[in-house]
Amino acid sequence: MQKNPAQCQFVVALDSIVGKWKPIILYHLLQGKPLRFNELRRLLPDITQRMLTLHLRELEEEEIVKRVVYPQVPPKVEYSITEYGKSLSPILESLHQWGVAHVKRKQLKMNNQEQTETD
Amino acid sequence: MQKNPAQCQFVVALDSIVGKWKPIILYHLLQGKPLRFNELRRLLPDITQRMLTLHLRELEEEEIVKRVVYPQVPPKVEYSITEYGKSLSPILESLHQWGVAHVKRKQLKMNNQEQTETD
DNA sequence: CAGCATCCCGTTGGATACTG
DNA sequence: CAGTATCCAACGGGATGCTG
Numbered sequence: 644m645q646k647n648p649a650q651c652q653f654v655v656a657l658d659s660i661v662g663k664w665k666p667i668i669l670y671h672l673l674q675g676k677p678l679r680f681n682e683l684r685r686l687l688p689d690i691t692q693r694m695l696t697l698h699l700r701e702l703e704e705e706e707i708v709k710r711v712v713y714p715q716v717p718p719k720v721e722y723s724i725t726e727y728g729k730s731l732s733p734i735l736e737s738l739h740q741w742g743v744a745h746v747k748r749k750q751l752k753m754n755n756q757e758q759t760e761t762d
Numbered sequence: 763m764q765k766n767p768a769q770c771q772f773v774v775a776l777d778s779i780v781g782k783w784k785p786i787i788l789y790h791l792l793q794g795k796p797l798r799f800n801e802l803r804r805l806l807p808d809i810t811q812r813m814l815t816l817h818l819r820e821l822e823e824e825e826i827v828k829r830v831v832y833p834q835v836p837p838k839v840e841y842s843i844t845e846y847g848k849s850l851s852p853i854l855e856s857l858h859q860w861g862v863a864h865v866k867r868k869q870l871k872m873n874n875q876e877q878t879e880t881d
Numbered sequence: 882c883a884g885c886a887t888c889c890c891g892t893t894g895g896a897t898a899c900t901g
Numbered sequence: 902c903a904g905t906a907t908c909c910a911a912c913g914g915g916a917t918g919c920t921g
Contacts, residue, residue: 652861653785653854659864661780663894666772680903691895696904705864717902718901730863734856735772741853742771745778745824748846782914799883810915815884836882837921886919893912900905 659705662698664690672708673732677723778824781817783809792851796842
């Protein structure tokens with residue numbers, strides 16, 4: 644790892660965001676409504692139970708996500724974004740926008756290529 | 763991977779940034795001055811040649827970084843940020859700031875914990 | 882100088898089965 | 902419902918040696 648502390652903090656921030664499903668989990672929780680475990684599963688059709696659990700635990704550890712267990716049968720657990728977690732919102736937002744633009748750019752390039760190929 | 767296209771773009775953006783050394787490489791190139799391969803190595807003392815090459819190639823592929831080869835002996839290759847690549851700057855900047863704040867927060871918490879333990 | 886090739890290992894994530 | 906446990910595959914990344 645890089646020694647220079649001024650440069651290392653990128654990584655710290657990225658660690659909280661990186662993980663195959665973390666951005667999407669955060670996206671849904673940032674909508675504001677607390678979500679139950681299986682609600683999240685439904686929103687992320689391809690995630691495995693295991694990964695959902697792991698990622699949620701990590702986000703909880705960073706205090707980005709809050710986990711509330713309702714002591715009842717059948718069990719009910721709700722996940723929500725913390726106030727602190729909301730501070731990630733602008734970053735996610737800019738990442739998202741940049742991503743959209745980036746994809747468009749790539750597609751444009753692809754089209755131009757086909758164009759010149761068929762010329 | 764998530765099917766919903768509106769949510770997928772996070773990942774696209776992250777892909778361009780993620781990689782153990784990419785943020786730090788970008789940080790240096792965003793200073794504006796073109797850098798030679800070995801200059802970058804010196805700035806990232808712990809990176810291996812292999813990883814520097816791989817990451818630079820990926821960034822080049824995304825047109826975030828421009829690679830210029832000077833046909834001379836010994837070879838000289840300069841890497842610089844593209845105009846397009848500069849559009850990542852605000853994102854990197856916010857990530858950095860969030861990272862700094864996040865570390866401070868963690869340290870504060872650690873200190874408080876020691877405090878209560880020794881009470 | 883600026884790489885590429887090869888081999889290797891640890892981590893991340895996936896598949897599946899089981900449980901309070 | 903909301904998880905755990907176990908096993909396994911893929912990939913990112915590291916170490917080392919060679920080259921135009």
